[in-house]
Amino acid sequence: MHADPVDDLRQRLAARFRELQRAHGLSGKQIEARTHYDRKNVSAVRNSGRLPARHVLAAYDDLFGCGSELTDLGDRIRAADQAERLRGLSARAAGPNTPTPPEAEAAGADRREFVEFGALTIAAGLAGEVSRRVASADPDPLTLDELDERLDQIGASYTSSPHAALTPLIVGGWRDAERLLERRLSARVRTRVTTMAGLFAFYGGRLAFNLGDDTAARRFASLAELYSRDVDDPLLSGSVATLKTSIAYYTGRHSAAADIAGQARAGAHPYLRARLAAYEARARAAAGQHDQARQALRDMQDTVWLGEPMVGTETFGEELIHCFLAVVSGRLGDGEHAEPHAHRSLAILQATGGGYEDIGGTYNALAQAFLRRARPDPEQAADAASRALAVLDGRPTRTVIQRSGQIWQELGARWENQRAVLDLGEQLQAHRRALPAGSSST
Numbered sequence: 001m002h003a004d005p006v007d008d009l010r011q012r013l014a015a016r017f018r019e020l021q022r023a024h025g026l027s028g029k030q031i032e033a034r035t036h037y038d039r040k041n042v043s044a045v046r047n048s049g050r051l052p053a054r055h056v057l058a059a060y061d062d063l064f065g066c067g068s069e070l071t072d073l074g075d076r077i078r079a080a081d082q083a084e085r086l087r088g089l090s091a092r093a094a095g096p097n098t099p100t101p102p103e104a105e106a107a108g109a110d111r112r113e114f115v116e117f118g119a120l121t122i123a124a125g126l127a128g129e130v131s132r133r134v135a136s137a138d139p140d141p142l143t144l145d146e147l148d149e150r151l152d153q154i155g156a157s158y159t160s161s162p163h164a165a166l167t168p169l170i171v172g173g174w175r176d177a178e179r180l181l182e183r184r185l186s187a188r189v190r191t192r193v194t195t196m197a198g199l200f201a202f203y204g205g206r207l208a209f210n211l212g213d214d215t216a217a218r219r220f221a222s223l224a225e226l227y228s229r230d231v232d233d234p235l236l237s238g239s240v241a242t243l244k245t246s247i248a249y250y251t252g253r254h255s256a257a258a259d260i261a262g263q264a265r266a267g268a269h270p271y272l273r274a275r276l277a278a279y280e281a282r283a284r285a286a287a288g289q290h291d292q293a294r295q296a297l298r299d300m301q302d303t304v305w306l307g308e309p310m311v312g313t314e315t316f317g318e319e320l321i322h323c324f325l326a327v328v329s330g331r332l333g334d335g336e337h338a339e340p341h342a343h344r345s346l347a348i349l350q351a352t353g354g355g356y357e358d359i360g361g362t363y364n365a366l367a368q369a370f371l372r373r374a375r376p377d378p379e380q381a382a383d384a385a386s387r388a389l390a391v392l393d394g395r396p397t398r399t400v401i402q403r404s405g406q407i408w409q410e411l412g413a414r415w416e417n418q419r420a421v422l423d424l425g426e427q428l429q430a431h432r433r434a435l436p437a438g439s440s441s442t
Helices: 006-024 028-035 039-048 054-064 069-094 102-137 141-157 163-181 187-210 214-231 234-250 254-267 270-286 290-302 318-331 335-352 356-371 378-392 398-415 419-434
Strands: none
Touching (some): 006 039, 006 054, 028 054, 039 054, 187 398, 214 234, 234 270, 254 290, 318 335, 318 356, 378 419
């Protein structure tokens, strides 16, 4: 049975796309904003059923919530188009379709051999053409080097740059990598570009998470995970795991966060194992799994990376070891043990010019330590949480704002009328308003 005619399938795709677009009340510009794919793809699909890349149709399926309907239709169009081209190739090889006269019947075997040889000759010509395309398809090495340099720039400046400065670097780099992946590439170059696309997606998810947009963060994390599976890169997959466990932790799913980090540790690149152990310890402590939290802390200290920094996340050094010892000890109720670790972490971070998120997080760990002592000190706790917010300096960051908010809520339960607590509340509201609308910071 022959495949459906290509034109009929294209018309079905265009009609269905128009139906879905109308049903959701979305313009081409809105679809572009929500999928990050050029609105020209929308026009091409809805007007003529012309196919964009398969992953673009998959993004439209996700947007419209229609399973894999558009992607499946696109696959059928490609299959039907290929079948037509193959039938045309066979017809060209066979020549005119005329009956074989009786006197030529004895030469039938020779004719079949000639037809098959003709098809092979034509196919060989096509193979030569494809070979030339493959040989010339890879982009200029300078283009790939520029993408690598952009990733290095993001990695070097991520913890100190305003979010608005990072956004065009991340989004532009990801789109450039995706455009390259839509082309025919050699296996070596495709692996390299896929890895870069995965890192850009990871940074996109991390930035969305820091801004409190969990939906965007999860989408980028899922995309980065798909890239990492394609190239089987433990550094990329481990980086994605740090993002996924953070999303779970800051949305209150502490057991899930611990499991994500714990399961990822074994297969992750050694560069990331201490960080994943720290994230697991933090989540285990929050989930009330104290023994497992202490074991994860020991693993954190045993697996610190001593080599060169790598792209993806920052090196997990002495300052973060002390930070997480403070965070987890405070979560376990031992403020006396947490406090000196928080002070030590802050001393290193401030001496080395550490990132604002790490400094803010450590100030919050210090605030928690003041509340977990045998004799809590609410004034010092409020002051430390206020310092955490002040470090942000116009760079609204969900992790710091959310944790300061939790400290403030705990203070308010017992010391709501203290001046320091009231001041912290006012400062906190201003920082919450600076996060994008709809973000989670409580």
